[in-house]
Structures are given as C-alpha cells and as structure tokens.
Amino acid sequence: MQEKKPKNIFVQGAIAASFIADSIQKHKSQTGIGGHSIFLGQVRADIMGEKKVASIEYTAYEEMALEIMHIIREAIFAKYPLTCLHVHHSLGNIAAGEICLFVFASSAHRKAAMDACGETVERLKAELPIWGKELFEDETYKWKENI
Amino acid sequence: MQEKKPKNIFVQGAIAASFIADSIQKHKSQTGIGGHSIFLGQVRADIMGEKKVASIEYTAYEEMALEIMHIIREAIFAKYPLTCLHVHHSLGNIAAGEICLFVFASSAHRKAAMDACGETVERLKAELPIWGKELFEDETYKWKENI
C-alpha cells in the first residue's frame, strides 16, 4: 500500500454522511478485513462568554500538509498491520454540527484498526498545518486553538 | 441518559452502510458533540485449511444479552463524559464482507469518545452471550471462537 504521490486529504466543505457510507460500502469486497475504526470530528457550537460558534472556517498550507500526511501514513502502515487508512479533512466554512474530519482505518483485527485510527488522529492534529477560524453568530471570530 | 428498559441492540441480518449514515446524520443537531468514534465489525472470509468462511450465523441469548448490555452502558456512561452511545449487533446469517457490529460513541472531546468506544467493544465481546457459526462454502461449519 505504498504510494509515490501524496493523496489529497482535503475536501471543500463539510463531509457528508453519504460520503462516509460510500466509503464503508467500498470495503465490502475486502473480505480480509475484520474491523473498521472510524473517527469523525464534528464542529462544536462552543459558547465563549455570550457568543456561540456558528461555524469554523478551515484553511491549510495544503502542499505541506499533504507531504506530512504522507509521512504519517507510511509510519502508521509500518507500525500496524492495516488493510487501509483513509483521511479526509474539510477546508472552507463548516457549520456547527457538520463533520470536518473523517479518519478510517481497517484491519483484519480490531486492535490494529483502533490503535492506528487513534494515532493517526493525534498525529494529524499535532502535525498538519491547518487552522480554524471560529465564526460567532454575531460575525466576530476567534482563531481556534487545539488543546 | 439513564434508561429504565434495556434498549434492543439486535438487528436481523447485516448492518447496512445507509443505516450507519442515518445514525451519523441524526447527530447533526447535537452541536455539543466534537467527536464520534465508531467501530464496525466485518465478517472475515477466513481460510481454515482448504475451506473459506462464506458467512457467520449469529445467535444470542437475547434477553440476557440485553440486560448485560444495559449494565455495560451504564458503566460506560458513569466512566466517560459521553453524549451518546449506540450499539447494534446482527443476528442471523451475515455474509463475508458485511457489517455485523456497529458501536458508536459521541462526546464533546475525542478522547472520551474513542476510549468509550474501545471499552464498549471489548466488554461486549467478552460479556454478551452471543455465538457465531462460521459457515464454509462447502456448507460445513465451525463454531467461532473469540481470541
């Protein structure tokens, strides 16, 4: 499963539930898979003082992010016996309640799928140059900070 | 989120990707959620000697399984700050490549969702009275054993 060219992980706008369903459906023919572990990031309507987050506008240094994601993918495949690993991250304006991150790891056994999914999520949050501007209902904003 | 009556986790036949999509879609209005962790069990076409698993036929001691699942749910809710936790397990004949288990944990933050999902999967595999008959292509069978 090594690739020469980094895959594009970025999608414009929110990730639709139907896209996730299609992605699951496509793995039906891979009958060596015993477990899928999926993580979905959803935009929270956080309340800060008297303001409420209406949406997050995501931007990225795309070329650099794809190179780093490629390195993360290779490290995860080297560490875990995976069948596949898919990552999708939204760019642009994503409303509260919408999905902005979709990580999907599949393996013969559940532990590898779960551990690989969790580690991929941690690494991409820490290592990918992506930023989010939390837009409040009154049109002011605050730059998102990952804790 | 305490319930008096155990929820039914059992579904006849495979879990459709569209059912999973609907389940994700329903959480859009819960804008306090920041992360969903999903585990899907898929029937593997394991090869044993010269035989290949064509499907698994699941049976359960349903009433007892639902009581125990109810206890597990309450323990998981007591341990993790979850928004919701959904569990669906197939009964009947599930072909290789189909989904037979769907565990879906949601929380404000990813760690609680992921840990709760993983622990729920481990506990239900160990504690629920469910059995699987692995049916080979030649119509012989072998009772599945969880490792």
Added chain:
Amino acid sequence: MEINLIIFGKLIDITGSAAMTIKNVADTAQLNEQLHSRYPALSSYPYVIAVEQEIVHANTPLKNKDTVALLPPYAGG
C-alpha cells in the same frame, strides 16, 4: 419439579436440541450430573450455567419452572 433448559452455540450439536425440560434436579450440580450421564460429550466442553439469566459458578438450588441456560464461550462481535 421441572426446569426449562435452554442450550446455545456448539452445545446444541451435542444435545441435538436447543430447549428441553428436565425433571427432578434440585440444584445445578444435579443438573450437570444428569446432563453428563445423558450426553457424555458435554463434560469435555467448557460452558457456564445461567439460572434466570444470572451466571452461577457455585452449586445453586433450582426452583420449579426456573429457566436454566448452558452457555459455551461467547463469540459476539
């Protein structure tokens, strides 16, 4: 007095039936004894007993009409 016995998974291959009525068993030890004499192969398979959906390990008295289940190792998920 009689109890309702229900049988699951691999154990059905041995008993040939998923449910039966057993008479004259005062406790789970007597039940096991009667089952092992009727189905000798049962004694070589691991299983636990649930009385009214509660797993019991020690010898446990049985009441008339109790539902008792023979549960081989679980394999859900």
Added chain:
Amino acid sequence: MEINLIIFGKLIDITGSAAMTIKNVADTAQLNEQLHSRYPALSSYPYVIAVEQEIVHANTPLKNKDTVALLPPYAGG
C-alpha cells in the same frame, strides 16, 4: 534577492496579507528581524518558520525565490 513569504491563520490578522515578497534577507534571522520591525505585534505571537515546506528552528540561509511560510500553532481536526 527576494523570497516569497506566505502567512497563515491568526498571523494574517497582524500582517494584513496572506502573501508578500521580501527583499534582502539572507537568512531566517534577518527575515524575523525585518518582520518584527514592520509588524511589532508579530513578536508576541508564537509561530514557526517553514522554508520550502521544511520547518526550521535554527537560523537558516535563504535562497532567491525560496517560499517561506509563517505557521502559527496548528488547529486541524
């Protein structure tokens, strides 16, 4: 000699622009110096510098036409 500077996230609020050309900077230390004198507020924000998509921490020489990025703390996911 000149470099292409690209700016992300919160830092754009300070520079007012997501891309600019910077002349006469031989290395990243000189670049920081020039930026901090033009945008004093920048010096109080944490960021790292990437030269041609590689993060550099020590002072690093710059070549003509290099793409240099200012990256505030990441917030993906």
